[in-house]
Amino acid sequence: MLTLFHHPFCPHSRFVRLALGEYGIAARTVEERVWERRQEFLILNPACTTPVVVEEGRPAVPGAAVIAEYLDETRGIELGELRLLPREIGTRVEVRRLMSWFNDKFFAEVSGPLTTERLYKRQMPTSAGGGSPDTEVIRAARHNMRYHLAYIGWLVRTRDWLAGGRMSYGRTVAAFPCRRRPWRHGLDGNDRRAAREPARALAAGTLRHHARPQLRPWRG
């Protein structure tokens, strides 16, 4: 039995839950509040982030991208055409590029900050950084969101499955920004309209207005 340490609001956990669903893998789920820094969880993943997958007799598998590779390597071959990491080398590159785009870039610039400010901070105690959302961070993330939604729009219009000719991690990872999800509560009607603007120039490389994540000292 596979155990998934996750959080309902964590975008990376959601990607792994979708992938497990596509693969038809039943998993025991454990909700992990990473800000509590549970000792047992830190031993599984010293980075103290969700998701983490644990299977008997195997080391813990931390992080969305590592889990995606692990699931493919342990289940992919028997799944044949249903595997989410295609066999052709060029398509694998594109699927992994999209995974990185959404799990890393989109997370850093949009979904991570929105999830933290709007959802996690309500649950976190003040000593762990909880409290009122930082409106400046939300404003920056919403600004970035428009560019990302436009890029997603371009991907969806020009490709059937985002990468390759069928279902893949590339589509799984891009699926959740396209649905009404908790972090979308940060968007108002204007944002959604802006996101529908033609995105050709953007896709051709004029995506300029991303926020640069800046480092601040931990205030725990």
Add this chain to the structure above:
Amino acid sequence: MLTLFHHPFCPHSRFVRLALGEYGIAARTVEERVWERRQEFLILNPACTTPVVVEEGRPAVPGAAVIAEYLDETRGIELGELRLLPREIGTRVEVRRLMSWFNDKFFAEVSGPLTTERLYKRQMPTSAGGGSPDTEVIRAARHNMRYHLAYIGWLVRTRDWLAGGRMSYGRTVAAFPCRRRPWRHGLDGNDRRAAREPARALAAGTLRHHARPQLRPWRG
């Protein structure tokens, strides 16, 4: 002939240069100043980050982790025991965990901000965010550095090759923080001494004082 778009100061580019060196792959290198947002480069990688690997007849391969998988899948089997992603499934998980630790976490918390503040900003025009380094960012990155160096120290003391029984991407990716490199100029003698402290508690999961990257609007 493989072409590598890179920058001499970019930590991810350095990881890929080391991996190419280990594999004995000759590559043509093109120095890319990502802040110039060259149209031709944006077509190769819309995220506009180095490194990118290009081979004839194949799509461009962007990002350190995607390149690592690509090199292994295109050259790994013929290299046999010299491949940098071992065959055993548990070791693959640990190698990928370490790649992610250094390429994502260490980069976000230490090497990325130090490289940007101390090196890139000198070369960048003011319109692209160049100018004086942000001392608050440098202070946060140096603070984080101590914890990371202590973790690296623990890894080095308890494992011969960091992951698995021989050379791997896990060791390649951890190699550069251990050497005197441009971003280390941000460290003074006190930092280096602090990093030598025993790190057992840290490795057991008390790594608490990381900076949380915060999002700020793009000031380009």
